[in-house]
Amino acid sequence: MAEIPLQPYAYFEGQIVPSGEAKISIATHALQYGTGAFGGIRGYLDVSEESINIFRLPDHTRRLMNSSRMLRAKLKVDADSLGTVIQDLVAQNNPRSNIYIRPFIYKAGIDLTPRLNGIRDDIAIYIIAFGDYFSMDTPLRVLVSSWVRLSDNIIPSRGKITGGYINSSLAKDQAEEAGFDDAIMLNTAGKVAEGSGANLFIVRNGTLITSPITGDILEGITRRSVFMFARDSGIPVEEREIDRSELYVADEAFFCGTGAQVASIGNVDGRPVGDGARGEITKTIQDIFFACVRGQDSKYDHLLTKVPVRPS
Numbered sequence: 001m002a003e004i005p006l007q008p009y010a011y012f013e014g015q016i017v018p019s020g021e022a023k024i025s026i027a028t029h030a031l032q033y034g035t036g037a038f039g040g041i042r043g044y045l046d047v048s049e050e051s052i053n054i055f056r057l058p059d060h061t062r063r064l065m066n067s068s069r070m071l072r073a074k075l076k077v078d079a080d081s082l083g084t085v086i087q088d089l090v091a092q093n094n095p096r097s098n099i100y101i102r103p104f105i106y107k108a109g110i111d112l113t114p115r116l117n118g119i120r121d122d123i124a125i126y127i128i129a130f131g132d133y134f135s136m137d138t139p140l141r142v143l144v145s146s147w148v149r150l151s152d153n154i155i156p157s158r159g160k161i162t163g164g165y166i167n168s169s170l171a172k173d174q175a176e177e178a179g180f181d182d183a184i185m186l187n188t189a190g191k192v193a194e195g196s197g198a199n200l201f202i203v204r205n206g207t208l209i210t211s212p213i214t215g216d217i218l219e220g221i222t223r224r225s226v227f228m229f230a231r232d233s234g235i236p237v238e239e240r241e242i243d244r245s246e247l248y249v250a251d252e253a254f255f256c257g258t259g260a261q262v263a264s265i266g267n268v269d270g271r272p273v274g275d276g277a278r279g280e281i282t283k284t285i286q287d288i289f290f291a292c293v294r295g296q297d298s299k300y301d302h303l304l305t306k307v308p309v310r311p312s
């Protein structure tokens with residue numbers, strides 16, 4: 001697979017530098033032990049093409065700071081100043097397309113012991129141009145993975161902890177190699193957790209249902225936004241445990257996340273979800289989401305941080 005080109009500038013060791021100059025030692029603790037945590041943030045080109053609309057930036061920087069607390073990281077930035085750095089970096093790159101912003105904190109020191117305390121931490125950010133991660137036209141075919149979602153007492157799912165993503169990678173490979181688009185993982189209690197990189201909603205009898213945040217899932221920011229969009233559209237939402245067999249009898253299902261956006265699921269384990277086509281409630285949520293992020297619905301402007309960009 002071709003490597004994804006980075007935008008020209010990155011943030012590294014406290015300053016904005018050409019991306020090619022952002023290099024770390026092969027002995028870095030985070031590289032050896034997965035002792036990092038990351039964020040994934042999307043910026044959308046506004047319909048006016050005059051700004052990049054960063055979706056829920058303060059929520060993302062706050063969550064990254066929470067992940068960094070789990071890693072006992074000591075950083076020179078806080079959530080607000082990180083938000084400012086991200087806006088500066090977007091402005092400097094002046095992208096003319098939708099982007100994905102990847103801030104990450106990492107144990108930057110060199111130490112052979114797999115510990116968290118007492119190792120130098122740092123933060124870096126890169127940006128790529130990014131389109132759709134999943135098809136927005138064709139509902140996804142997904143597999144319930146035999147890989148179990150890691151649990152809070154193993155590696156906390158509510159932190160986006162670098163090493164924990166091996167769990168997602170195992171499930172994703174299994175699904176793709178069996179001809180599916182993605183995996184749904186069950187947690188150690190056997191309840192539905194989430195996809196390899198997205199939260200999950202099902203629809204039963206007109207109600208949106210999603211797993212609770214104590215169910216070994218990432219506390220997704222898109223997930224929280226779906227609650228808001230559903231409430232504003234009069235669609236009831238329930239946060240409760242979901243059984244695997246409910247996936248087989250659901251009327252609709254979709255993934256949501258920064259990468260996934262809102263992606264309809266048409267088939268689980270070879271069984272059609274509803275009639276296999278994108279459902280009405282999924283479409284409603286998808287339409288509101290895209291109108292919001294493109295800056296077409298001023299009601300949701302408070303969810304966007306607009307960074308002005310110039311014509312190239």
Ligand SMILES: Cc1ncc(COP(=O)(O)O)c(C=O)c1O
Nearest residue numbers: 197198199218220221222257258
């Ligand atoms: C495992 C996992 N679950 C859920 C999500 C969705 O979270 P968010 O909506 O905050 O991007 C992600 C990231 O996108 C993820 O990696």
